[in-house]
Amino acid sequence: MxxxxxxxxxxxxxxxxxxxxxxxxxxxxxxxxxxxxxxxxxxxxxxxxxxxPGCPVCVTVTAVIDRLVELSMEENTIVLTFGDLIRVRGTHKSLADAKADGGHVRMVYSPMETVKLAKEDPSHTYVFAAIGFETTTPVYAMVLEEAVKENVKNLKLLTSLKTMPEVIRWVxxxxxxxxxxxxxxxxxxxxxxxxxxxxxxxxxxxxxxxxxxxxxxxxxxxxxxxxxxxxGIKNLYKNVVTEEGNTKAKEVVEKYFEVSDASWRGMGKIKGSGMALIKEYADFDAGSIGLDEDHMPPGCCCASVLVGKLKPYECPLFGKTCTPDNAHGACMVSTEGSCYNYFVSGRR
Missing domain, CATH: 3.40.50.11750 (HypD, alpha/beta domain 1)
Known part of the structure; x- marks a missing residue:
């Protein structure tokens, strides 16, 4: 400076x-x-x-949650996910609701756990909810790399992978x-x-x-x-970020994923804003294609909050019927969500 x-x-x-x-x-x-x-x-x-729109859980459309809920209710299928996604509601219920109704839902703390779990239990199909941005996509590629190496065929990914540039252009x-x-x-x-x-x-x-x-x-x-x-671009994070990025991470992503269109909560389908499994590895897909529908709860303003049209506290549900303990919209569920952060910090 x-x-x-x-x-x-x-x-x-x-x-x-x-x-x-x-x-x-x-x-x-x-x-x-x-x-x-x-x-x-x-x-x-x-x-x-x-x-x-920088919270991956928040921008995931309800069709993805609905598909995971559906899979969790299948007899020999177990859905694996990180914590925040469990409480996000789909059209009718969340994965937490599905688990309470007898669905097979298990929380994991590391993506690599998924390969170990599937390998040790070949009698079940394990479906990993692969949700995220460019940050986590290389990790999911490494999961696939390990599954291929270990010949684990009962692990599948339901992907909802987004990339930043196109959604910024859209906003x-x-x-x-x-x-x-x-x-x-x-x-x-x-x-x-x-x-x-x-x-x-x-x-x-x-x-x-x-x-x-x-x-x-x-x-x-x-x-x-x-x-x-x-x-112009100014980089104030030079101890971590370079102009070209992590070439090894980008190479492993390109091995398993290709650019695709993607559906965003409140924004619809944005051309070239996602990543999908390439055809060679389609056997690992748990039905990610065509998951575009989005049904937000009545009165929920997450769609407007995500693109900056409304501040979280301008939503009529904020702090009233929608709180972290009783979240209606995804932006109040995730600890990265704007509504959650405005609420816990008392920000106005």
Missing amino acids: GSITFEEILDKLKNYDGEEVHIMEVCGTHTAAISENGIPSMLSPKIKLISG VKNGGGIDGFIAPGHVCAVTGSDTFKELSDELGIPFVVSGFEGKQLIMTIYALLQMKGKS
């Missing part, structure tokens, strides 16, 4: 009195870090922070008004910071790659304020 001190940056952000600036973070972990560090209270009212073109993006550090660690260069040039909007510490996020917001009205 040149010769300016951090204290001077804080002062400039707190007392900024220019045109309103709208900055979107597109990573659920950034949303959580911004709330945990109390960053909104350090900014001028003219600097608006907007949470974007800008369908919402507009974004002056800068806090680029997702974990995603860029895999893809490289250059993954957003073409998009930045096309949209004329700056991207700053950030880590997750409060101080770095403050510096990121200041950098975006300085870059307002210009295109």
